[in-house]
Amino acid sequence: MEAGLYRAANDWRVPDQLYCRPENFSDRGAEGAELVVEVRSEGDETYRKLEFYAALGVGEVLVLHPQPRAVELFRLVEEKYVQVSPAADGAVLVETLGLRVAAASDVLRLTWDGGSADV
Template sequence: MRGAMLEVPRSVLDERRQLGIDGRDEMWSGVVHMVPPVGGPHQGLNTRFLMVVGPLAEQRGLVPHTETGLFRSDADYRVPDQLYARAEQLSERGVEGAEVVAEVRSPRDETYEKFDFYIALGVREVLVLHPGDRRAELFRLIEDRLLPVSTSGGVAESEVLGIGLSTVEGKLRITWSDGSADI
C-alpha cells in the first residue's frame, strides 16, 4: 500500500523511533520516505553478499556498511542496503559519498528512483540484487548517467570491487581473481 501525508505528525516519527522501525526511513529533499522492514529472502541475500564482498572490498581500501545513511544534507539522504566507501567519505552522521551502493530489491521499493541521488553524489557503481532469481544488475557512472554494464559471457564486472557477478544454477555467483562463491 502506498500512501502520502502532506505533513507527518511528530508523534508518528517519535513512535517509529521509539519502536526502532525508523532505521531505514529516508529523507528525499525534505520528504520522509518510510521504508518497511525487509523480508527473509531480502535479508538473507543482503547478509550473504556482505559476508563475501565485504572482505574483498576492504582489501581494496573500501569500508563496507549496511543500512547506513548516505547523506547529501540533513534533509536529503538515502539508506541503501549496502555501500562501500573510502575512509574519508565517513562522517559522524553516516557517509557523505560512496564508491559503490548495493540495493536488494523488495516488492514496490524505490531502488531505481534513487539513481539521480546517487549520480549527484558521484557514486561510481550501483548494484541491484534480486533475491528471487539471484540476479544482479550493475550500473556504472559514465559522465552524468548510471548506465547498465553489459556482460561478457553472462558476467557483469565491477571495476570498483574487482568482482564478477552472474547467475549460475539459480545462485548468484561472485568471482574474483583467486576465488568464487555461490550465494
C-alpha cells in the same frame, strides 16, 4: 540518526550495502561512496535512488534481483548511469571491487582474482 548515504541532514538514502573510502565517513553516515548495492523487493525505490546516487558521484550501483535471480550493474559516465552489458555468461564486472557477479538458478556466483564463492 539513520545509517545511510547523505547529501544533507534531511536528504539521504539507505542502500542495502555501500562501499566508501574512509574520508567519506562522517558522524551522520557516508557523504559519498564508490559502490552501492541494492537488493530489489516489491515496491522498493531502487531505481528512483539512481539520480541521487549519481549526484553524489557514486561510481557503480549493483542491483540484485532475488526472484527470478538476476543482476544489473550501472556505471557512472559523465554524471549519468549507463547499464553495463553482461558477459556471455551473464556476469557483470564490478570494477570497484574487482569482482564478477553472475546469477545462477539458486545462487549468486562471485568470482575475484584468486577465488570464488556462491551465495
